[in-house]
Amino acid sequence: MSETRAISTDHTPDWRARADCRRIAAPDWWFPKGTIGAKDRAQAADAKAICRECPVAMQCATWALDQRHTDGIFGGLDVGQRRSINRRASKEQYTDAQVADAIRATWATDTRDPLVDIYLNLTIQRDHGHVVWRGRKTSYTVAGRDFTPAQIAFEVGYGREPQGHVKAHCGEPYCVAVEHLTDGAMRWRRDHLAAAA
Ligand code: SF4
Ligand SMILES: [Zn+2]
Known part of the structure; x- marks a missing residue:
């Protein structure tokens, strides 16, 4: 089977008329600019959640797999997930039914990141790039680990566990904007570089 095999599921234009993304949000919502920042991850998670409820x-x-788009969320799948399915489909010569099964399996295992959910639900965007925590608790337990709001924001934003205390340097009360946070390792590196300069 060739790498460019078309997947012959219903690609008639009328399915687009029933697309939820045409009614619910701006089209660029399905095209987060990156995969690392809190905003991008939250945006991708939100777009996928809308796709999961979409009737088409x-x-x-299947259309996006066929087209091999190199960006965007389509059918609840991001680029990496689409590449993975296409790779397996080409290698193992999937039938259309097997492709559909692979799509369903990816949907089923792509659970939303609970930290991203908490971050989205409990923060408010403010002027000047501040993002203010509006939750009442000072500690949240997720998958057996305890997080402060700043630790949640840091891990969502940087995709790694913080080392040492997470601090906001902007001075805005309760701000957890990722760009305004540093952990101990980042501060140590910054101070080390300043001392060496
Ligand atoms: S699955 Fe997602 S991207 Fe595709 S039409 Fe529906 S909402 Fe739009
Ligand atoms: Zn701030």
């Missing part, structure tokens, strides 16, 4: 998600996903 399977048509959209």
Whole structure:
């Protein structure tokens, strides 16, 4: 089977008329600019959640696999997930039914990141790039680990566990904007570089 094999599921234009993304949000919502920042991850998670409720998600996903788009969320799948399915489909010569099964399996295992959910639900965007925590608790337990709000924001934003205390340097009370946070390792590196300069 060739690398460019088309997946012949229903690609008739009328499925687009039933697309949820045409009604619910701006189209660029399905095109987060990156994968690391808190905003991008939250945006991708939100777009995927809308796709999961979309009545034409399977048509959209198979169409996007066929088109081999190199960006965007389609049919609840990001680029990496689409590449992975296409790779397996080409290598193992999937039938259309097997492709559909692979799409469903990816949907089923792509659970939302609970930290991203908490971050999205409990923060408010403010002027000057501040993002203010509006939750009442000072500690949240997720998958057996305790997090302060700043630790949640840091891990969502940087995709890694913080080392040492997470601090906001902007001075805005309760701000957890990722760009305004540093952990101990970042401060140590910054101070080390300043001392060496
Ligand atoms: S599955 Fe997602 S991207 Fe595709 S049509 Fe529906 S909402 Fe839009
Ligand atoms: Zn701030």
